[in-house]
Amino acid sequence: MRGIARLLVLAGVLVLVAVLGLVLSNTPGSPVSPDITAGSTAAPAPAVEGTAPAGPDVQNTSGLEAVAASALPPEARSTLALIARGGPYPYARDGAVFSNFERLLPRKPAGYYKEFTVRTPGESDRGARRIVVGGAAEKYYTPDHYESFLHILEGK
Template sequence: MRGIGRLLALAAVLVLVVGLGMVLSSTQEGPVSPPVPAGSTAASAPVRSTAASAPAVDGSGLEAVPASSLPPEARETLALIARGGPYPYSRDGAVFSNFERLLPRKPSGYYKEFTVRTPGESDRGARRIVVGESGDKYYTPDHYDSFFHILEGK
């Protein structure tokens, strides 16, 4: 019986050490790639320049990336937005409600979302560009789990 108690105590300590290690490793900052959804390619995320933590110009705190570093399909969507369409998906231009609260808080209806085609997907896929009324633009490669602030003309 005494051996079982020691074994349980050892197991509890091991669980605590592993848990603490996981917490500490998830809080350390460093070069981190955004999550890539299953079935997609790494090309979904923008290619980062050497200034990987460039500040966002809109005060969002999101990483800012040049439009030129986005996947080609995202650049095509930006061009469609600049032309005012026509858009290939009926949901393009629909209100994005920012339920995730990852973008700056704005009044309802401020943001609109547009699909970024994902090669190999039979539906809309996970990639979107979200545009604010003031022209601020954001790219999400993972269906609103993360965003990048788009710097146009870069």
């Protein structure tokens, strides 16, 4: 009888863990939340397919350090201008899906992020710098090929 009681307690704990996991995954702001629109204040008309145009009211909910767009290198500001215009982009991979394998950006569904090259003077290839754009218009800058990210504050 003691064996059955232990199994019932174990089953109850497993059910509790499963329910807690479901509750947390549906909490806005959760790193595993499937809700990609929570907290978005972006305008509805996309400049890049699958993304919305950014403005000063796109909120930094990423937990990452922020940087004013005006403080970025001139090449990054040029890339931001290209993104705002919808191109044309100088590199074939610009606008490709960024999969966030490093999991440094907030977790979102596949295809949510797009990446754009930031030209690096003196480099013969694409270099290491990128701007990653999310589907709710948030933008991130990586100077070191996805080893770190800064949330871009546009209009600043």
